[in-house]
Amino acid sequence: MRVQLRTVCGGILAFVLLASGAASAAIRIVAALPDLGSIASYIGGDKVEVSAIAKASSNPHSIEVFPSYMAKVSRAAIYLKAGLGLDQWSDAIIDGSRNNKIVVVDCSNGVSVLEKPTGKVDASLGDVHPFGNPHYWLNPENGIVIAQNILSELQKIDPANSAVYAAHFEQFKKECLDKTTAWKERLKSLAGAKIITYHSSWAYFADAFGFQIVAKVEPFPGIPPTGNHLAELVGVIKKENVAFILQEPYFSDDAPRFLNRQTGVKVFKCAPSCADVSPSSYLAHFDGIISQLTTVPGGK
């Protein structure tokens, strides 16, 4: 009986060790957002194993901290944080993981931050971010800044493969710049178009592709629209000849539908994050959004 017990215990221990990937040689990276994870997969190639906490359909402001996220991070070498106050939940996950060796990379380092509030910042402004708009990955040029941050850390952790990571970075940078030029060309006829966004997620996207955000469906960040605010938006859409509304999938359809019914304005429901952490996902996400937007009359 004792031998059997020993065998069972040994088997369980072996399963736990194998399942927890004790033998895995790849550098484990956990990203707060799939976009950061996708770029990390591109730069790291087969030298890294990447996963993400948030999903494309999640509101990145309010991810619930779950122990399995902590377990994931407890085995990771690098955590990619979005920063700028967006993912405060990342700190709870990192602390809960009790991983003493993890390197936390704030991917917002080096980004030119938009919409930095001035004066006193408090909840009278809504759920405003005191460090500025944190949705910076939606400008593909900021994708290069993110890639640079990841590259620097990978080269420190794994100097033996430094040249491999550098080559991947150069390839990513070229692909990103080439595609950005092509996307801008596709959206040329919409350049300067006035648009409305539901939340402030699209400030960097608009900045990158020359759209002018004239209003938001939320009267203040995080506050649901009121009847009066929607009535004002109807006026804005008619007066400013708004080309379209960009809506995140985790917000209610009610207000955008109402505006569509009242004015005929086109509504695009687009996730502000890419689908997964595969290397092609980050750039493919822009492809998808831009293909949708080119269906607007006047787009190519």
Added chain:
Amino acid sequence: MARNTWRLLPFVFLIYAFCAYGGVTNPDISAIGQVIGKYTDDTASAFPKKPTLELGEAEIMLDAALNPYLTGAFVLSLGTKSIEIEEAYASVIRGLPLNLGLKAGKYRLGFGRLNPMHPHAYPFISTPRVMDPGIAKLLPGDESFNDVAVQASTLIPVAGSYAISIFADLLQGDSFHPDTVTANFGGLARLVNSFVVADVAPSEIGFSLTQGTNDPRQGTKTLVAGADVKTKLMLSPVVNAIVQGELIYKNAGHKDSLGVFTTENRMGFYAFTDFRFQAHYNAGVLYEQYQSPFNAAQTDRGIKPFVGFAVLEESTIVRLAYEYFMPEAATASNTVELQFLYSMGPHKAHLF
């Protein structure tokens, strides 16, 4: 209660010392206030069939990193006539071997899911009767199971999304015998299995066990065991449903003045579902039942539908709840509560 507060002073000074040593002068400060309007026809209540307006419990929370390895927190509970230290603890969050975490101080103990939470964080207004030590008397304590304790915990990643958390607490033990102060340590152990079902339903199944001395003179003990489950179903990007329940079993030994030993066995549970819509709205229903603390042969039951609206996450919330309470030994009662809850301070991470 004031006696317990004075006994906490060493912990207050300890945390202050950590703060001062670490150069931390500005902890995060959160304040929570509420107003509750209530109407009940329960003849056992203080104001039957009379609408009341109460300033519910207010809280002030201070927390900060003390150094790269430790955090500290205070939760002060403010009544209209008294201030009480509800929680005061320091936690070691990293630096220990074997993924160990340590926590020391006074805190709401991690027995089950609801007890460690502050009531303002519930999706409904008041603590379910079965979880209120002052009502169902299943858990030790007066308003919550709260004690001075030292906790060691660890997180074991198993495979995929499956992880096991283990907590072990050594308790001062006063919560088991609130009327007497003696050194009779108690213990608490908790094991939590966390996993994600089909990538859309984060879930936890937990088991808790605590034991302490309920009568220091007679040396009799109380043992409470609990099992709990919580799952969150992501029904769409804008709708999710939380299903949660806890089952509690209590076994207590008592000796009367003649030395005659008797045992008391009680059981109770609650279950609720809470639908959340578009981040601002929630609606659900809670059912609970437990053996009466006065007569184990009688069962008290309650059903409570509730709705809520949060203007901006948890900073401004309006909740409405109705309770139909069916005690076996008395007439059923109806209670309606309307709560306006507000909080100010830094935005905190949402824990599952």
